[in-house]
Amino acid sequence: MTKGNINVSVENIFPLIKKFLYSDHEIFLRELISNATDATLKLKHLTSIGEISVEYGSPKIEIKIDKEGNKLHITDQGVGMTAEEVEKYINQIAFSGAEEFLEKYKEAGKDTGIIGHFGLGFYSAFMVASKVEIITKSYKDEPAVHWMCDGSPEFSLEETEKAERGTEIILHMAEDSTEFLEESRIRELLTKYNKFMPIPIKFGTKEINDPEFTPKEIKDKEGKETTEPHKKISVDNIINNPDPAWTKQPADLETKDYQEFYRELYPMQFEEPLFHIHLNVDYPFNLTGILYFPKMTNDLNIQRDKIQLYQNQVFVTDNVEGIVPEFLTMLKGVIDSPDIPLNVSRSYLQADGAVKKISSYITRKVADKLKSLFNENREDFEAKWNDIKIVIEYGMLSEDKFFDKADAFALYPTVDGKYYTYQELFDKTKEKQTDKDGKLVVLYASNEDTQHSYIEAAKAKGYEVLLLDSPIVPHLIQKLESSKENISFARVDGDHIDNLIKTEETAISKLSDDEKKQLEDILKDAIPAEKFSVQLEAMDSDASPFIITQPEFMRRMKE
Ligand code: ADP
Numbered sequence: 001m002t003k004g005n006i007n008v009s010v011e012n013i014f015p016l017i018k019k020f021l022y023s024d025h026e027i028f029l030r031e032l033i034s035n036a037t038d039a040t041l042k043l044k045h046l047t048s049i050g051e052i053s054v055e056y057g058s059p060k061i062e063i064k065i066d067k068e069g070n071k072l073h074i075t076d077q078g079v080g081m082t083a084e085e086v087e088k089y090i091n092q093i094a095f096s097g098a099e100e101f102l103e104k105y106k107e108a109g110k111d112t113g114i115i116g117h118f119g120l121g122f123y124s125a126f127m128v129a130s131k132v133e134i135i136t137k138s139y140k141d142e143p144a145v146h147w148m149c150d151g152s153p154e155f156s157l158e159e160t161e162k163a164e165r166g167t168e169i170i171l172h173m174a175e176d177s178t179e180f181l182e183e184s185r186i187r188e189l190l191t192k193y194n195k196f197m198p199i200p201i202k203f204g205t206k207e208i209n210d211p212e213f214t215p216k217e218i219k220d221k222e223g224k225e226t227t228e229p230h231k232k233i234s235v236d237n238i239i240n241n242p243d244p245a246w247t248k249q250p251a252d253l254e255t256k257d258y259q260e261f262y263r264e265l266y267p268m269q270f271e272e273p274l275f276h277i278h279l280n281v282d283y284p285f286n287l288t289g290i291l292y293f294p295k296m297t298n299d300l301n302i303q304r305d306k307i308q309l310y311q312n313q314v315f316v317t318d319n320v321e322g323i324v325p326e327f328l329t330m331l332k333g334v335i336d337s338p339d340i341p342l343n344v345s346r347s348y349l350q351a352d353g354a355v356k357k358i359s360s361y362i363t364r365k366v367a368d369k370l371k372s373l374f375n376e377n378r379e380d381f382e383a384k385w386n387d388i389k390i391v392i393e394y395g396m397l398s399e400d401k402f403f404d405k406a407d408a409f410a411l412y413p414t415v416d417g418k419y420y421t422y423q424e425l426f427d428k429t430k431e432k433q434t435d436k437d438g439k440l441v442v443l444y445a446s447n448e449d450t451q452h453s454y455i456e457a458a459k460a461k462g463y464e465v466l467l468l469d470s471p472i473v474p475h476l477i478q479k480l481e482s483s484k485e486n487i488s489f490a491r492v493d494g495d496h497i498d499n500l501i502k503t504e505e506t507a508i509s510k511l512s513d514d515e516k517k518q519l520e521d522i523l524k525d526a527i528p529a530e531k532f533s534v535q536l537e538a539m540d541s542d543a544s545p546f547i548i549t550q551p552e553f554m555r556r557m558k559e
């Protein structure tokens, strides 16, 4: 038996780990399962390149609660460790075996999906455990070893008996962490962090119908025809899906697979997504993922479903602020990148170069997808416009790169249910709707009902009227006016309409001069001239003998 001191320069690092390493104690399980996964992936890699001749088989990771014994077990069938390796990888805090492995198998090891980075993950066990044991047997022909440490810098290491290859970690739970001996709590953590990890994770067993057994038609006690009860068998309860859709090639997936994955991600979400975007880059950074455009709803429960960030299939966070451009945080789905640094502060994330590139890549990819959806099936795109316009209009406002690309797919609906692209709108209005200086004036309504008579009046003059009703429209209009040349927007009930050069004959009012005079007198008293102007002669409808307009500048002062 060896005794020794864990090799750190600080006298006692454990209180520090407990306090500062991770703010969230619950991530200890994620870290230990990540190590178990790494050990199994290493085995997979070594067998695939023929460095070891054992059969890879179908290894799994098992989580077991021993409530009476106050223990939690995490067992894997991976590469295991020799005594020498335990000395090296466990006793030297912050010596990352994962990094060393990747270094050694550099090129070939790149796609192994290994998670470890900092060489600190294992010690997160001491955030919740008062004592930790490792029982491990390497794939190499060497005796199994037993390591034990009670949270002081002293550890013990001795040979032990263990038949199967792999590692078992035993946590003796600290008094303040017994919540992690509750089945429901562990299940919650597994679902949160490990749902899509690449190695099957077993947590207990479950009863299923025996697939080998076909129930026969039988007669019950009273002689009635019935089917005999299904035979049940007990199988491993595997809590994860090791091959989630985003890790596959888009060519291997159909729309239905994307929809199924959406429900797997958000089990409480019953509405189908409108469409998806499969992200897949490996240069200059690695990133995969699937983003979904949801149907926008007012249901708060559904809005709680957010984009989830993964690193090598390990859940990291659903706070993607800084990684995904803000206008896209309304989308749903997953992003997985080994290049996003874990466990670092938000401010660091936002300054990180790789993260910035990721954000602009995602913006570009979303713009490209919108463009191709529009080009492939314009009718369908128009039908979805109402549900996606908020995201797109917000994106146009907040990201200049997106704004520049948006001409290819952003739509401007008219009150008549037509949808124009920016170019079409420009061409359509340029003949009729220019002002004295030759500037194009696009008329729009924000509410079809209350502005009905103005809309009718404008249409009677042959003008196009857009229906722009999102809350951010005033800002979007400002952005368009300042970025595009020679165009301005005016509300259909503003006075701007008077300044347009009218190509068509002004409709003749049905009012006689006398009637007009009478009306003018009445209106003069009722309506403050400095705020509104009254127009009598332009109307040709019996229902609205006059309209009242407000100067555009007054309108904008209010907005
Ligand atoms: P990292 O995972 O970042 O390398 P950890 O502190 O999580 O750092 O683990 C340190 C090292 O200990 C690992 O790199 C690995 O070499 C070894 N190790 C930890 N857990 C296991 C395990 N279950 N099986 C085999 N080796 C392990």
Ligand code: MG
Binding pocket: 031, 034, 035, 115, 116, 117, 119, 120, 121, 122
């Ligand atoms: Mg680790």
